[in-house]
Amino acid sequence: MKPTIALVGRPNVGKSTLFNRLTRSRDALVADFPGLTRDRHYGIGRIGHKPYILVDTGGFEPLIESGVMLEMARQSEQATYEADAVIFMVDGRNGMTPQDRLIANKLRTLNKPIYVAINKVEGVDKVIAISDFYELGLENMYPLSATHGDGVHKLIDDVLRGFKNVTDDEEQSDKITFAVIG
Ligand SMILES: Nc1nc2c(ncn2[C@@H]2O[C@H](COP(=O)(O)OP(=O)(O)OP(=O)(O)O)[C@@H](O)[C@H]2O)c(=O)[nH]1
Numbered sequence: 001m002k003p004t005i006a007l008v009g010r011p012n013v014g015k016s017t018l019f020n021r022l023t024r025s026r027d028a029l030v031a032d033f034p035g036l037t038r039d040r041h042y043g044i045g046r047i048g049h050k051p052y053i054l055v056d057t058g059g060f061e062p063l064i065e066s067g068v069m070l071e072m073a074r075q076s077e078q079a080t081y082e083a084d085a086v087i088f089m090v091d092g093r094n095g096m097t098p099q100d101r102l103i104a105n106k107l108r109t110l111n112k113p114i115y116v117a118i119n120k121v122e123g124v125d126k127v128i129a130i131s132d133f134y135e136l137g138l139e140n141m142y143p144l145s146a147t148h149g150d151g152v153h154k155l156i157d158d159v160l161r162g163f164k165n166v167t168d169d170e171e172q173s174d175k176i177t178f179a180v181i182g
């Protein structure tokens, strides 16, 4: 069975950029303004022959009470309910925001593995980048650059390590098996 991994976080932190990198596609639209991704968007990523389902989501604004942003927050939450693990992306250049704290609190109640992707830290001291987010109280923190690729492999490797029974592509193919007896 393929594990499902949801990518969530505030608008404009780089979720779709990471989605495209992991699915080796340009399926998700990326732009330098918030609110571009609006609903859930599914793709397939692979490590070696091990496939997984990746879900890109719209920016999660946890304090919005009406309108399209509320619907986007609902879509993000739905993606986290369907997922086996969640990558929670934050912006390592902007640092912690109150919304990040609220999202972290919501995610904690899921009781699922949560991985914090601290994005946009190319050229930034990784220890300093991480230290700003300690107060989220989430253990697994990964400084990375979705644009440049640094740190991305380590993140997805660790996420998938949690799933021992990931089906190999080859195991899924319709091979004919012969028994030679006599
Ligand atoms: N410097 C830097 N910029 C990045 C990185 N990743 C993404 N960006 C930029 O951040 C902006 C937002 O990227 P998106 O991938 O569209 O962000 P998003 O979280 O999907 O945004 P929404 O769909 O609006 O929630 C774009 O201008 C990206 O080029 C990174 O690793 N480093």
Ligand SMILES: [Mg+2]
Residues within 6 Å of the ligand: 015, 016, 017, 028, 029, 030, 036, 037, 057, 058, 059
């Ligand atoms: Mg997006």
